[in-house]
Amino acid sequence: MANLFEHMGMEKERLQFSWISSAEAGKFVNVATEVANSVEALGPIDKFVKKID
Amino acid sequence: MDSLTQKIRELASSILKEGTVDMVMGFAEGTLPMTSKPYMARTPEQADKFIWDSSCTMNLANYITGRKEKIGVIAKGCDSRNIVNHIVENKISRDQLYIIGVPCSGMTDKNRPDHLRDNCLTCTHKNPVIYDVLAAELIEEQKIEAPFADVKAIEAMEPNAKWSYFQDLLKNCIRCYACRNACPLCYCPKCFVDESGPQWVGKGQNETDIQTFHFLRAFHCAGRCTDCGACESACPMDIHVRAFTRKLNKDALDLFGWEAGLDMTKRPPLDTFNPDDPDDFIK
Incomplete structure (x- = not known):
């Protein structure tokens, strides 16, 4: 799905996958920070956004 | 005759x-x-x-x-x-x-x-x-050098260029759903676009709703599409809807060595788990 998403022009950083056990608090923090940072670097999304006037 | x-x-x-x-x-x-x-x-x-x-x-x-x-x-x-x-x-x-x-x-x-x-x-x-x-003698199958040249051309584009390509591709869609109705894979008793509770996707001519329909319809065909072209032949607006499913066919072949509908004894790749399945997308 990520591949098709990217194929349509979404930046691949916007859809990320991870497997984290409930015991892996450290990994969760790292992944969440990484995801937040990479999305923040891309800025707000303008594709696939429904505009309602 | x-x-x-x-x-x-x-x-x-x-x-x-x-x-x-x-x-x-x-x-x-x-x-x-x-x-x-x-x-x-x-x-x-x-x-x-x-x-x-x-x-x-x-x-x-x-x-x-x-x-x-x-x-x-x-x-x-x-x-x-x-x-x-x-x-x-x-x-x-x-x-x-x-x-x-x-x-x-x-x-x-x-x-x-x-x-x-x-x-x-x-x-x-x-x-x-x-x-x-x-009904006739079997014929010789052709060998294709670069079967997915069209997909690779899109893959080589920048994200914004890809997005404008697909925006342009779908701009004439009238949501008649002829592509869905002609497709042998689309046999759900109720399609997600017809569902009203919950309503997964808007039913009007909104650009994003049209894109969502095409994106999700294509994804439902992942690992199942045989590239029969019925969707495109049925489209009254001549939209190249196979641009989506072609990418999925290429991925199915690259990731799972899979071409749909060749063997009755094998389960489709998205329907089974194999320890060797590619998993580098998971961090």
Whole structure:
């Protein structure tokens, strides 16, 4: 799905996958920070956004 | 009348006469010149309506879904692959079917009758993969050097260029859902776009809703699409809807070595787990 998403022009950083056990608090923090940072670097999304006037 | 049409009529009428099947699905002449329509013959006399020419673009596997009768079906390469899909997905049983295989040399583009359709140009399964009887000799399959050149061209684009490509591609969509209705894979009793509680996607002409429909419809075909081109042939607005499913077909081949509808004994890749499945997308 990520591949098709990217194929349509979404930046691949916007859809990320991870497997984290409930015991892996450290990994969760790292992944969440990484995801937040990479999305923040891309800025707000303008594709696939429904505009309602 | 050409010999293939003659042969198909003979085979169809003989199995109807013998009572091997309750009906035969094939193509009859359409209402406009150089068009065809799916036709179901229930008597040997009706079998005389069958035709076979390069306008038989629809996929007959679409019409066997969930039927209870014994059915004879005329199948070109792609139809036969979709019949295999249907059997694998328990939409019909093999015992119910009598398949009249027709080796296919390609169907023509409805807008350019002197050209083959795009998907026929890159087709490597012209011969039916399952059949009970053949209407003609098997033909040689073509070898394609770069089967996914079109997908690679899009993959090479920048994200914004890709997005404008797809925006442009879908700008004429009128949401008639002809692509969905012509598709043998789209047999859900209720499609997600028709659902109103919950309503997954808006029903109007909003650009984002149209994109969502095409994106999700394509994804439902992942690992199942045989590139039969029925969606494109049915589209009244000439939208290249295969641009989505082609990418999924390429991924299925690259990631899982999978081409849909070739083997009744194998489960589709998205339906099984294998420890060797690629997992580098998971952090």
